[in-house]
Amino acid sequence: MTVTEPHTARPAPRFVRADGPDKVTGSGRYTADLSLTGVLAAKFRYADVSHARITRLDVSAALAMPGVMSVLTAADVPDVRFGPFVQDRTLFATDVVRYEGEIIAAVAATTAEIAQRAVDAIVVEFEPLPVVTDLEASLAPGAPLVHDGWAGYGAAEVVVRDRNDASFSSITKGDAAAAMATADVVVSSRYVADGCHAAPIEPRAVLAQWEGDKVTIWTSTQVPFDARAGVCETLELPANRVRIIVPHLGGGFGGKCGFHYEAHIAALARAAKRPVRLVFSRREEFLAPDRRREGMIIDITTGMRSDGTIVARTGWIAIDNGAYTADAGFFSQLAAMHLAGPYRVPNVSIEAHLVYTNHQPSGSVRAPTAPQACWALESHTDELAKAVGLDPVAFRKLNAVDTGAEGPSGQTYDEIGLQQCIDAATANAGYGQELPDDEAIGVAIGWWPSFSVPSGAYVKIDGDGSGQIITGAQECGTGAVMTLRQLAADELGMAPEDFQLVYQDTSVAPYDMGATGSQTLFNNGRAVVNAAGQVAEQLRKLAADHLEASPDDIVLADGHASVAGTPAATVSIAELAGIAAGGELLIGHGSGQPPGPPPLVGSTCVGDLGMAAFVAPQFSCHAVRVKLDRDTGVARVLAVSTAHDSGTIINELGALGQVEGGVLMGIGQALTEGTTYDDQGKQRNAAMLEYKLQTCADAPPINTHFVQIATPDAGPRGAKGLAEAPNVATAAAISNALAAIIGRPVRRLPMTAERVWETLNEEAAR
Amino acid sequence: MSESIDRDLTLSVNGIAYPVSVDTSRNLLSVIRTEIGLTGTKEGCDDCECGACMVLLDGQPVNSCSYLAAQAAGREITTIEGVMDGQELHPLQRNLLEEGGVQCGFCTPGMIMSATALLARTPSPSDEEIRIGLSGNLCRCTGYAKIIAAVRRTADEA
Ligand code: FES
Numbered sequence: 001m002t003v004t005e006p007h008t009a010r011p012a013p014r015f016v017r018a019d020g021p022d023k024v025t026g027s028g029r030y031t032a033d034l035s036l037t038g039v040l041a042a043k044f045r046y047a048d049v050s051h052a053r054i055t056r057l058d059v060s061a062a063l064a065m066p067g068v069m070s071v072l073t074a075a076d077v078p079d080v081r082f083g084p085f086v087q088d089r090t091l092f093a094t095d096v097v098r099y100e101g102e103i104i105a106a107v108a109a110t111t112a113e114i115a116q117r118a119v120d121a122i123v124v125e126f127e128p129l130p131v132v133t134d135l136e137a138s139l140a141p142g143a144p145l146v147h148d149g150w151a152g153y154g155a156a157e158v159v160v161r162d163r164n165d166a167s168f169s170s171i172t173k174g175d176a177a178a179a180m181a182t183a184d185v186v187v188s189s190r191y192v193a194d195g196c197h198a199a200p201i202e203p204r205a206v207l208a209q210w211e212g213d214k215v216t217i218w219t220s221t222q223v224p225f226d227a228r229a230g231v232c233e234t235l236e237l238p239a240n241r242v243r244i245i246v247p248h249l250g251g252g253f254g255g256k257c258g259f260h261y262e263a264h265i266a267a268l269a270r271a272a273k274r275p276v277r278l279v280f281s282r283r284e285e286f287l288a289p290d291r292r293r294e295g296m297i298i299d300i301t302t303g304m305r306s307d308g309t310i311v312a313r314t315g316w317i318a319i320d321n322g323a324y325t326a327d328a329g330f331f332s333q334l335a336a337m338h339l340a341g342p343y344r345v346p347n348v349s350i351e352a353h354l355v356y357t358n359h360q361p362s363g364s365v366r367a368p369t370a371p372q373a374c375w376a377l378e379s380h381t382d383e384l385a386k387a388v389g390l391d392p393v394a395f396r397k398l399n400a401v402d403t404g405a406e407g408p409s410g411q412t413y414d415e416i417g418l419q420q421c422i423d424a425a426t427a428n429a430g431y432g433q434e435l436p437d438d439e440a441i442g443v444a445i446g447w448w449p450s451f452s453v454p455s456g457a458y459v460k461i462d463g464d465g466s467g468q469i470i471t472g473a474q475e476c477g478t479g480a481v482m483t484l485r486q487l488a489a490d491e492l493g494m495a496p497e498d499f500q501l502v503y504q505d506t507s508v509a510p511y512d513m514g515a516t517g518s519q520t521l522f523n524n525g526r527a528v529v530n531a532a533g534q535v536a537e538q539l540r541k542l543a544a545d546h547l548e549a550s551p552d553d554i555v556l557a558d559g560h561a562s563v564a565g566t567p568a569a570t571v572s573i574a575e576l577a578g579i580a581a582g583g584e585l586l587i588g589h590g591s592g593q594p595p596g597p598p599p600l601v602g603s604t605c606v607g608d609l610g611m612a613a614f615v616a617p618q619f620s621c622h623a624v625r626v627k628l629d630r631d632t633g634v635a636r637v638l639a640v641s642t643a644h645d646s647g648t649i650i651n652e653l654g655a656l657g658q659v660e661g662g663v664l665m666g667i668g669q670a671l672t673e674g675t676t677y678d679d680q681g682k683q684r685n686a687a688m689l690e691y692k693l694q695t696c697a698d699a700p701p702i703n704t705h706f707v708q709i710a711t712p713d714a715g716p717r718g719a720k721g722l723a724e725a726p727n728v729a730t731a732a733a734i735s736n737a738l739a740a741i742i743g744r745p746v747r748r749l750p751m752t753a754e755r756v757w758e759t760l761n762e763e764a765a766r
Numbered sequence: 767m768s769e770s771i772d773r774d775l776t777l778s779v780n781g782i783a784y785p786v787s788v789d790t791s792r793n794l795l796s797v798i799r800t801e802i803g804l805t806g807t808k809e810g811c812d813d814c815e816c817g818a819c820m821v822l823l824d825g826q827p828v829n830s831c832s833y834l835a836a837q838a839a840g841r842e843i844t845t846i847e848g849v850m851d852g853q854e855l856h857p858l859q860r861n862l863l864e865e866g867g868v869q870c871g872f873c874t875p876g877m878i879m880s881a882t883a884l885l886a887r888t889p890s891p892s893d894e895e896i897r898i899g900l901s902g903n904l905c906r907c908t909g910y911a912k913i914i915a916a917v918r919r920t921a922d923e924a
């Protein structure tokens with residue numbers, strides 16, 4: 001079933017989030033809003049240099065200061081190396097620091113001012129080591145090693161490592177070299193993307209309190225169970241003695257995935273025998289976490305027949321891993337997939353390297369690797385179209401995958417809506433219309449996998465007929481957890497408002513992976529539907545007894561259980577709940593089997609971290625109208641049309657919000673957001689004044705179409721993921737608009753006014 | 767580090783007078799959040815760049831992170847906690863929810879303060895005036911479109 005609906009008009013009110021009243025009245029509590037009696041303030045001592053050996057570390061002056069209750073270094077915590085792919089990290093620097101934001105010591109004191117003075121009183125002396133910042137130089141033979149003990153680190157077995165290459169991956173299909181040799185037209189391009197930041201408006205915060213041998217940690221994480229696992233691993237505690245609670249979360253965008261500082265603060269609180277709270281400054285938010293979007297160098301070559309049919313693609317990618325691998329281990333394979341792209345490419349050979357440098361570590365930020373690789377691929381695609389004299393949209397229609405087609409890694413797709421996305425987005429943008437010569441519409445397509453993982457939830461109905469969903473899922477603002485109410489309500493014939501949510505507390509609810517990988521509705525939705533289904537079964541049995549009918553004939557709708565075909569035979573769910581309260585309680589628990597990976601045929605993947613086969617792949621097309629001021633190089637986005645195949649859309653208002661937010665983030669990434677470094681690998685623009693997010697004044701109108709296909713082997717009702725996909729193709733579409741105006745692509749991301757101006761003037765000089 | 771100089775002040779927040787004794791270097795944001803105990807006003811940057819800390823001072827929007835508490839004495843301070851109409855949501859609050867203008871909600875209090883000031887100043891703003899009026903408030907989640915729609919609807923309904 002395919003339905004394409006426009007959403008240009010203001011949507012009618014449909015969905016008010018359960019957490020909405022908390023958020024509009026200021027009564028909702030975020031982590032930094034919490035306090036506890038006797039709470040201490042935490043501050044960290046950072047390396048502040050990018051690569052050096054610690055020759056002296058003396059905390060005695062800090063410890064002696066009045067008001068300082070604990071000071072910790074590596075010597076005070078278990079000697080544990082951690083990391084999900086490569087165990088290259090410790091809580092505190094041991095003998096070498098590898099990026100400026102690495103933590104050497106932590107202080108807890110009665111006030112933040114005293115804690116800061118104590119941090120300043122810690123004596124650290126260094127012997128400088130060579131700073132590695134250049135990706136190609138880092139991979140060269142004889143390059144200084146970021147981790148000279150790399151070979152001895154533990155790592156997931158499938159990760160292919162060699163010196164500064166923390167994770168190598170390749171996708172090979174057919175014979176790319178031979179096919180390239182026979183191609184009529186071959187185009188090669190290099191594109192280079194800077195790193196950038198997730199930049200949620202809430203800086204992170206952690207509050208920890210011990211009672212006996214158990215610790216409760218309130219933290220601004222997107223992944224409470226992952227945070228718990230990190231605390232357990234590094235402080236050597238069993239899972240049932242660590243409780244992670246997330247108050248309202250002020251955005252994350254991947255920046256708050258992973259395990260950050262919960263263990264440092266728990267360890268400080270244990271040492272001080274007092275609750276301890278950490279609240280990051282914006283500068284710390286920029287410098288310290290192992291979660292920024294990775295810089296990349298991308299080489300791509302494509303061979304075509306003269307009619308524009310792609311016959312071969314080769315590529316080489318270097319990804320800036322930064323100093324530690326964090327969750328970036330799978331980035332090499334994911335980037336390779338995004339460089340291959342959602343195209344029919346019979347012969348593929350792409351290699352990707354995740355390269356250690358002395359920069360801040362990279363980690364999953366909203367669709368990691370995809371916007372940069374898509375920007376390179378789709379800019380290159382417009383170069384291809386030009387080389388064979390085809391319109392860029394016609395070129396994409398010719399080569400993009402479709403239902404039943406085989407993709408670049410050997411996956412054959414079930415019903416997908418990419419071709420419809422291209423048609424809808426370009427039609428709504430008015431692609432092809434006459435425009436002034438300083439304006440153009442650029443088009444790009446993108447894709448993104450759904451993540452199929454275990455997840456659990458409970459559903460109960462109390463004696464008064466009101467419901468509760470108790471879920472391990474994490475709400476980071478997207479509304480995905482809020483939408484669970486709708487799924488439970490539909491299953492039980494009740495209204496979403498009949499349910500309250502208890503969520504983001506690891507000691508209360510079953511496991512969920514968290515607000516990451518756009519997976520909440522896909523997996524926790526399945527769990528909630530299963531759990532609610534069990535309660536529905538109970539209700540049907542109760543109603544059948546009550547109404548003297550068969551359970552199979554009971555219909556749950558409008559808050560009532562009725563006998564099908566006999567509307568008069570009916571009982572309210574509240575009445576049934578009252579009966580159940582005196583007997584067998586109404587409780588359901590759900591998880592369900594996650595859909596398995598689709599098969600791949602004819603391809604070989606080295607360093608296979610499960611990213612070459614896309615479960616329930618999402619597709620998109622963005623068409624962006626851009627105006628360029630040729631005198632200054634300043635680009636302005638005038639309008640954006642998007643079309644997304646994310647399967648069935650369950651919460652339309654929430655889905656539109658994801659697309660609009662993702663597009664704006666993509667515009668920032670395209671034009672203004674890029675980290676710049678000094679020659680020592682230190683960030684030069686770690687403040688919002690220098691690192692510019694898009695404002696309301698910059699925001700263009702965004703028109704969104706959903707190509708809705710009830711996708712098999714996907715989430716509830718055939719839904720796929722959504723939250724990351726809108727971030728994928730925006731920068732690429734802007735690039736193609738700029739290239740159309742200028743006559744050649746801007747080969748650096750972000751495409752700042754300066755870089756656009758340089759490209760314009762190079763073109764003029766030709 | 768200079769010694770702190772505490773000063774006794776009375777701050778009037780949402781129509782209630784609060785006596786506080788604070789260091790003269792303290793910013794208004796930290797005093798509202800810590801001494802007065804109203805945490806609806808957020809800190810996003812402490813650098814006058816994000817607008818999460820926006821409050822009204824005698825009706826004028828101010829980034830409270832960059833305003834000394836001592837300077838606010840004798841003026842009427844309005845925070846997000848003072849926006850509700852008794853037990854009812856203010857139309858702007860309700861419209862933000864119905865239009866989908868709230869996601870993580872961290873920018874929302876500051877956004878509401880800016881929008882309140884905008885609508886008081888310009889009861890029927892053009893879309894461009896809304897965009898400019900809210901341009902000091904960063905939102906990373908929504909892409910702004912639904913926030914603009916909520917302000918527009920509030921103006922239209924007034
Ligand atoms: S905290 Fe005041 S403007 Fe950001």
Ligand code: FES
Pocket residue numbers: 201250251477867868869870871872873874904905906907908
């Ligand atoms: S709703 Fe999250 S920053 Fe605006």
